[in-house]
Amino acid sequence: MRAHQIRFIVLLLVVPLGAYSLFVVYPYVWAIGISLTEWRGLATPPSWIGLANFAAILGDPGFWNALRNNGVYLLFVPVVTVTLALVLAALICQRCTRLTEFYRVVFLFPQVMSIVVVAILWGYAFHPRIGLLNSALEVFGINGPSWLGDPNLAQASLVAVIVWNSVGFHTALFIAAMRAVPETYYEAARLDGAGNWRMFRDITLPLLRDPVRTSLMFMAFEAFDLFAITRIMTGGGPNHATDVLATYVYDQAFSLSRFGYASALAVVMFALMLGFSAVMLLVMRENKVEFA
Amino acid sequence: MRWLELAWGSLRHLFLAVWAAIVIGPLVWVVVTSFKTDREILTDPWSLPQDWHADNYSRAWDVANIGGYFVNSIxxxxxxxxxxxxxxxxxxYVIARFDFRGRQLLNAFALSGLLFPVFLALVPLFFLANDLGLTNSHLGLSVIYAAYSISFTTLFLTNFFRTIPQELHEAATLDGAGEFRIFLTIMLPLAAPGLVTMGIFNFIGQWNQFILPYVLINDERLFVLPQGMQYLMIQQQYDSDWSALFAAVTIVMVPTIVIYTVFQQRIQAALTSGALK
Structure with a gap:
């Protein structure tokens, strides 16, 4: 490499890496430092307390409650979303006509809308008095429940909204993957007398292994976040029934000014996500099927 | 066999149509409701409006300041x-084009942002932005959005720059072009399709961004659209101006959907490019 090239590289990198280091890397590193302090805001400087925040987290019912809710999302959201998306993709892709193009476009509507708009829209659709759902139920003489006000229904309602919002995106992904499968595979199978279902199970599904994994991982990471939808639709209520780690971290930091404790919670959240991805990668590797 | 195929075909379309109805139904409901009076919304949520009240829209635009939030977002x-x-x-470009010691390190460093949840950065980022005078600042928000988009965009564009043949670089060097000229006048134009894809991808993501402005902007006049919508929803609980809220949701929702439908192929490619890489 020549001198003028080195000068070029340095000049090209200095601003982008500077901005990235200052606004992205530095806060992440600093957060780990803050997590080891007690810090109540600008008036008082942070004081070092070692791992005391982490010990406090273990005994904090609010943390365990939020974690349990994240766990419920993790259990249901990826599997339901991906299954439904697979079914829809398979139904659309069978014969690619104008009508199926229409479905593919329509299914992605929720994805291009802002999550805030989606949350507000469904907040009102679930409204016990003026909501879409309950006024529909009223037609059949059923008095609909308070979907978001009932601790037993609130989280299930949110799962429904998240699935509604995400299915189209994963359907689009799966359709793209299905269209990449060579038509000759299906022709050969058809000659061997395979039906639609057999072809889907034995050809399409195995070839979709990678996109399905990607989608499951993607939705799993979504299940760790869910800040906007929770904040707007339930505020974490009723009575903390829909609190998640993201809203809990936010509240500890910006409502209660417990900056040290909030950062420690965020470090735990990060560790859980890392651990989860490591486990997922391991599980997926063990299940790897080799095709001849 | 013939009737079985027919039954399967109609079942298939039924299933697709049901999901399409589940997707479109709530959107239509919002649009229809936005033309009703508050009385109609409360007493008869299921019917069409008696008169189509367009004044809900002027109220949403002016009083609820949707117009202001929209300009702020832009x-x-x-x-x-x-x-x-x-x-x-x-x-x-540097990662894709040049071979030097530490390139792998640079690559890992640039992508490391993908590893962390943004919630970990919130507290320090707030104080950092505060110290630099970047809270309650549109410029500050722009810079921070860009910084947090670097990792993914770099990952995508690196793959893109790699597809541009190295020979072009060599030929241009032989013609006496300097590195800056090669980058600006040859490489960037060749990377235009990748830049457009990432432009759309980031535009959608940053337009819909919620948590960063929620933390970094608390002056109502400076709110960006998602934040303003949320604020409007909270206000509505005091004012009970349902119709203006539904009009506001429609104002934000319908253009997005129209733009998406017109450019759907490009947008769909941009949205899915992330997961397929």
């Missing part, structure tokens, strides 16, 4: 997308 997101592309193109 002011933030257009510079931030351009900045995202400029910063990421520089890093990814």
């Amino acid at each position: 002011t933030v997101v257009i510079p931030s997308v351009l900045l995202t592309l400029a910063l990421s193109a520089a890093i990814s």
Whole structure:
């Protein structure tokens, strides 16, 4: 490499890496430092307390409650979303006509809308008095429940909204993957007398292994976040029934000014996500099927 | 066999149509409701409006300040997308084009942002922005949006720059072009399709961004659209101006859907490019 090239590289990198280091890397590193302090805001400087925040987290019912809710999302959201998306993709892709193009476009509507708009829209659709759902139920003489006000229904309602919002995106992904499968595979199978279902199970599904994994991982990471939808639709209520780690971290930091404790919670959240991805990668590797 | 195929075909379309109805139904409901009076909304949520009240829209635009939030979003997101592309193109070009010690390290460093949840950065980022005078600032928000978009955009553009043949670089060098000229006049134009894809991808993501402005902007006049919508929803609980809120949701929702439908092929490619890479 020549001198003028080195000068070029340095000049090209200095601003982008500077901005990235200052606004992205530095806060992440600093957060780990803050997590080891007690810090109540600008008036008082942070004081070092070692791992005391982490010990406090273990005994904090609010943390365990939020974690349990994240766990419920993790259990249901990826599997339901991906299954439904697979079914829809398979139904659309069978014969690619104008009508199926229409479905593919329509299914992605929720994805291009802002999550805030989606949350507000469904907040009102679930409204016990003026909501879409309950006024529909009223037609059949059923008095609909308070979907978001009932601790037993609130989280299930949110799962429904998240699935509604995400299915189209994963359907689009799966359709793209299905269209990449060579038509000759299906022709050969058809000659061997395979039906639609057999072809889907034995050809399409195995070839979709990678996109399905990607989608499951993607939705799993979504299940760790869910800040906007929770904040707007339930505020974490009723009575903390829909609190998640993201809203809990936010509240500890910006409502209660417990900056040290909030950062420690965020470090735990990060560790859980890392651990989860490591486990997922391991599980997926063990299940790897080799095709001849 | 014939009737079985027919039954399967109609079942298939029924299933697709049901899901399409589940997707479109709530959207239509919002649009229809936005033309009703508050009385109609409360007493008869299921019917069509008696008169179609367009005045809900002027109320939403002026009183609820949707227009102001919209302008704020434009002011933030257009510079931030351009900045995202400029910063990421520089890093990814270096990674893709030059071989030097530490290239792997640079690559890992640039992508490390993908590893962390943004919630971990919130507290320090707030104090950092505060110290630099970047809270309650549209410029500050633009810069921070761009910084947090670097990792993914760099990952995508690096792969893109790699597809441009190395020979072009050599030929241009032989013609006496300097590195800056090669980058600006040859490489960037060749990378235009990748830049457009990432431009759309980041525009959608940054336009819909919620948590960062929620933390960094608390002056109502400076709110960006998602934040303003949320604020409006809270206000509505005091004012009970349901119809204006539904009109506001429609104002935000319908253009998005129209733009998406017109450019759907491009947008769909941009949205799915992330997961397929």
